[in-house]
Amino acid sequence: MAEASGTAQYIEVRNLTKAFDELVVLNDISFNIDRGELVSIVGPTGCGKTTFMNTLSKLIPATAGDIWINGEPADPRTHNIAYVFQEPTSLPWRKVRDNVAYGMEVKHVPQKEKNERLDRILDLVGLADCADLYPNQISASMEQRIAVARAFATDPDLLLMDEPYGQLDIKLRYYLEDELIRLWQKLKATVIFVTHNIEEAVYLAERILVLSNKPTTIKGDIRVDLPRPRDYLDPDFIRIRKEVTDMIRWW
């Protein structure tokens, strides 16, 4: 039986450390996230953002420390931690609809509920019209929407997104960022979103965690209290972007 954490925090990362032999990448990282928060992680190149997400998702074991969800140590057998990678990850032999449904099948969501959620999500992400196409018949941005839709459809306890729009051109990225906000607001997911792009972090997040160089710790925890939809030219937007940039810059 899991030991209760004794606090009201939804997500608690406690003293997380990850080393590859002598190389300490994550160095005793602790922070909390409220239920339904959208938190962005930014940091210098190679500081360990992907290692951080892989450790949180339990794809790789932590050297020390742990992540707690709702007062229990995170466990992929009992918690639903969804992960959207930078590269599209659709199954080429499945139609768009069946690709989006895949996560729910793995989680054994009952048929009726699965179909209801599927219709809603396909609609929300604008994939309803191409639901019967195969991944090789749609664009890269559409494929990335499959991954995002698939993750949201499972109603995750925690949704991890590792630069999901990093490879897309800027216009598509803006469009998909707005779509992500819509999904997050409607489906009330708790999201950690990693990005290289400070502007994207300020546009999306309610809070930004700024990572240091290796051995990596949290250098800043910045609240982004701006109305939505956000305006890149709003002086407050520019101020926060500068604050984050100044924390990361090494030049």
Ligand SMILES: Nc1ncnc2c1ncn2[C@@H]1O[C@H](COP(=O)(O)OP(=O)(O)OP(=O)(O)O)[C@@H](O)[C@H]1O
């Ligand atoms: N499996 C591994 N074995 C050894 N070292 C690793 C392994 N995975 C990552 N590293 C090292 O950990 C450090 C962080 O890598 P990681 O890919 O997590 O950084 P990142 O911040 O995501 O990088 P980028 O900014 O390029 O996306 C790097 O120095 C990398 O070489």
